[in-house]
Amino acid sequence: MRLRVLFVDDYPDTADLLCENVANCDWIEAESVASAQEALAKAERFLPHVAVIDIGMPCMNGWELGERLKSVVPGIRLIALSGYTQPDHHARSLAYGFIDHLDKPPDLPRLISILKSLCP
Numbered sequence: 001m002r003l004r005v006l007f008v009d010d011y012p013d014t015a016d017l018l019c020e021n022v023a024n025c026d027w028i029e030a031e032s033v034a035s036a037q038e039a040l041a042k043a044e045r046f047l048p049h050v051a052v053i054d055i056g057m058p059c060m061n062g063w064e065l066g067e068r069l070k071s072v073v074p075g076i077r078l079i080a081l082s083g084y085t086q087p088d089h090h091a092r093s094l095a096y097g098f099i100d101h102l103d104k105p106p107d108l109p110r111l112i113s114i115l116k117s118l119c120p
Contacts, residue, residue: 003119006048007032008039008065009081010057014104018052018081021108027119036060036068043072050118052102052111055082055093063096070097077118081106 005028009015015032022028031046033039036057043051051069055062066078080093080101093101100114 001120002027002029003050003115004046004048005030005115006039006042006046006051008034008036008051008057008062009054010034011054014054018106018111022112022115025112025115028115036062036065039065040068040072043069043076047073048076049120050077050079050115052079052081053098055080055084055089063092063098066096066098079111079114 005022007015007018007030012034015034019030019032022030031042033042036059039051053062053065062080062082069076078098080098081104082089082101083104085103090101102111
């Protein structure tokens, strides 16, 4: 079974690039979207195991989106990806139930290692 990963970032190029960077991992099936609303709609169909979410999005921040995704896909694991790099931002992500908070630009080997640890 492949790990289904949803990348969410209001800069579509960022989400697309992350998808491309994990494309060579044959154990990952990845999709990308550019808004919280798209993420909620995609999650209903794609049923991701993991969502990697930009925190600083307009309309609905990543922490709020994470809460909503948990009701759409019970058991989903959340990873924050953000330019918000202060310790209190990391702590807030953990308080919202995210398993990690990665600073932008992400350390790709670290991201892939985290994803590998979440394989079903």
